[in-house]
Amino acid sequence: MLLVHTLRDDRQRVLEGLRKRGIDAAIMVDRVVTLDDKRKELQTSNDTLLAERNTLSTEIGTLFKSGRKNEANALRERVNEIKGAVAGAEDELRATLEELETTLLQLPNVPYHLVPAGSSAEDNEVYQDYPGELPALGPDAKPHWELAETYGIFSLELGVRTTGSGFPVFTGQGARLQRALVNFFLDRNTAAGYTEYAPPLLVNEDTARGTGQLPDKEGQMYYITEDDLYLIPTAEVPLTNLYRGELLDADQLPIQLTGYTPCFRREAGSYGAHVRGLNRVHQFDKVEIVQLARPEESYAKLDEMVAHVGGLLDALELPYRILRLCGGDMGFTAAMTYDFEVWSAAQQRWLEVSSVSNFETFQSNRLKLRYRAEQGNELVHTLNGSALALPRIIAALLENKQTEQGILLPEVLHSYVGKDRLDPVG
RNA sequence: GGAGGAAUGGCAGAGUGGUUUAAUGCACCGGUCUUGAAAACCGACGUGUCGAAAGGCACCGGGGGUUCGAAUCCCUCUUCCUCCGCCA
Numbered sequence: 124m125l126l127v128h129t130l131r132d133d134r135q136r137v138l139e140g141l142r143k144r145g146i147d148a149a150i151m152v153d154r155v156v157t158l159d160d161k162r163k164e165l166q167t168s169n170d171t172l173l174a175e176r177n178t179l180s181t182e183i184g185t186l187f188k189s190g191r192k193n194e195a196n197a198l199r200e201r202v203n204e205i206k207g208a209v210a211g212a213e214d215e216l217r218a219t220l221e222e223l224e225t226t227l228l229q230l231p232n233v234p235y236h237l238v239p240a241g242s243s244a245e246d247n248e249v250y251q252d253y254p255g256e257l258p259a260l261g262p263d264a265k266p267h268w269e270l271a272e273t274y275g276i277f278s279l280e281l282g283v284r285t286t287g288s289g290f291p292v293f294t295g296q297g298a299r300l301q302r303a304l305v306n307f308f309l310d311r312n313t314a315a316g317y318t319e320y321a322p323p324l325l326v327n328e329d330t331a332r333g334t335g336q337l338p339d340k341e342g343q344m345y346y347i348t349e350d351d352l353y354l355i356p357t358a359e360v361p362l363t364n365l366y367r368g369e370l371l372d373a374d375q376l377p378i379q380l381t382g383y384t385p386c387f388r389r390e391a392g393s394y395g396a397h398v399r400g401l402n403r404v405h406q407f408d409k410v411e412i413v414q415l416a417r418p419e420e421s422y423a424k425l426d427e428m429v430a431h432v433g434g435l436l437d438a439l440e441l442p443y444r445i446l447r448l449c450g451g452d453m454g455f456t457a458a459m460t461y462d463f464e465v466w467s468a469a470q471q472r473w474l475e476v477s478s479v480s481n482f483e484t485f486q487s488n489r490l491k492l493r494y495r496a497e498q499g500n501e502l503v504h505t506l507n508g509s510a511l512a513l514p515r516i517i518a519a520l521l522e523n524k525q526t527e528q529g530i531l532l533p534e535v536l537h538s539y540v541g542k543d544r545l546d547p548v549g
Numbered sequence: 550g551g552a553g554g555a556a557u558g559g560c561a562g563a564g565u566g567g568u569u570u571a572a573u574g575c576a577c578c579g580g581u582c583u584u585g586a587a588a589a590c591c592g593a594c595g596u597g598u599c600g601a602a603a604g605g606c607a608c609c610g611g612g613g614g615u616u617c618g619a620a621u622c623c624c625u626c627u628u629c630c631u632c633c634g635c636c637a
Contacts, residue, residue: 163598163599163600166598166599166606167599167600167605167606169606170598170599170605170606170607171605171606173605173606173607174605174606176617176618177605177606177618179617179618180567180616180617180618181567181568181618182617183567183617183618184566184567184568184617184618185567185568187567187617188567195617196617198617199617200617201617202617202618203617205617206617370559370595370596491597500596500597
């Protein structure tokens with residue numbers, strides 16, 4: 124959620140920024156400022172009434188003590204009048220606050236100045252292209268869903284039996300590969316200074332609201348009505364919310380967290396060729412990195428995170444490129460996002476495997492996550508990124524590493540998987 | 550799931566209807582003293598909000614209520630502790 128004073132003081136920058144998302148926000152921004160003016164006015168007059176009430180109540184107490192009942196009763200009448208006025212003012216204030224918040228919630232984050240304008244994925248900027256020729260596979264190269272059968276990696280049919288479509292069951296060496304990748308990622312992340320957490324997979328409403336999943340992406344999350352809990356769509360949600368409501372000391376920053384969790388996404392209405400195999404599923408594993416940073420450092424931290432994720436893909440020997448998302452393709456809450464895409468030679472397309480974003484104060488405002496800065500208490504900047512999401516990495520490994528001798532695993536995985544290649548089964 | 554107890558500032562811990570602008574201690578910060586440090590002493594010391602400022606208002610787990618007035622009384626929810634039950 125954007126800050127009112129940003130809309131007020133930085134109106135021009137906000138409007139220009141939101142234009143990169145293809146949004147003309149002038150009316151809404153002005154509406155917010157008007158509502159906030161009204162809020163101040165109501166609050167001031169209400170506070171004045173309360174101040175009078177407090178003074179009179181103290182006087183009444185004094186009068187009663189000295190036995191001057193008549194005078195006290197006269198004052199009580201006046202206080203009762205005030206009470207009525209206060210009740211009315213508070214109702215109006217509450218209604219104004221509600222409308223203010225509703226309006227504010229409709230505004231997405233303001234893109235950072237480096238974010239290119241644009242309306243769709245077409246307008247994303249290639250920030251770092253794959254150096255050299257993309258690896259070409261033979262004409263008989265197979266997509267991962269076919270390889271999965273040959274090599275016994277996962278089964279969608281078994282998932283249908285136990286659950287439904289979009290719930291892959293990893294089997295044998297596929298399950299082992301999954302576990303190997305999780306461990307590899309966590310080891311690399313902790314070595315880079317991220318502290319490992321194993322958070323709950325179900326979160327309450329406040330938590331879902333803190334990182335912006337509510338009210339924006341309500342339909343995307345699985346919801347347990349019986350207990351009023353949401354299944355997490357990403358570890359970002361519980362990890363960032365670990366610090367909800369905190370007032371940190373400046374020397375605690377930056378805070379670096381990592382965690383492995385399954386992720387649950389309803390992905391309603393997604394069918395077709397682009398979602399075959401592991402391309403889009405309802406449950407998948409992901410290792411996430413999160414940073415809480417001082418505002419002046421957050422973009423340096425974003426660069427660090429991008430370099431770190433790039434290092435993971437380098438180690439896995441996968442061909443990838445980095446995109447800087449345009450305004451129209453960025454998520455609602457992000458100020459700047461880099462996407463990592465791995466080339467799938469067999470599918471002849473790029474697959475998104477990681478998304479690394481700076482949210483600036485958009486999340487911390489909701490989270491009330493602040494730190495003691497020299498010039499006073501300030502909201503921290505929150506950042507996160509996938510490091511990495513498993514299914515598409517597995518898909519990319521299968522497709523890019525397929526040879527007549529089997530799937531040749533990158534060296535860094537040998538000790539984790541316990542062998543240097545995957546062989547066909549059956 | 551049942552019975553009982555509890556929730557107060559960074560921490561500990563007073564406070565059961567009216568100068569509570571929440572005592573006191575510890576921690577932290579500034580200062581005096583000291584070659585330096587410790588000790589001692591002095592001072593400052595929560596968050597949000599309105600205001601140029603002075604100052605006002607709100608906040609004692611969350612929400613609601615009683616009252617002229619609520620940390621204090623009532624209702625409700627949540628969490629924690631003790632005991633019982635169930636259980637990987």
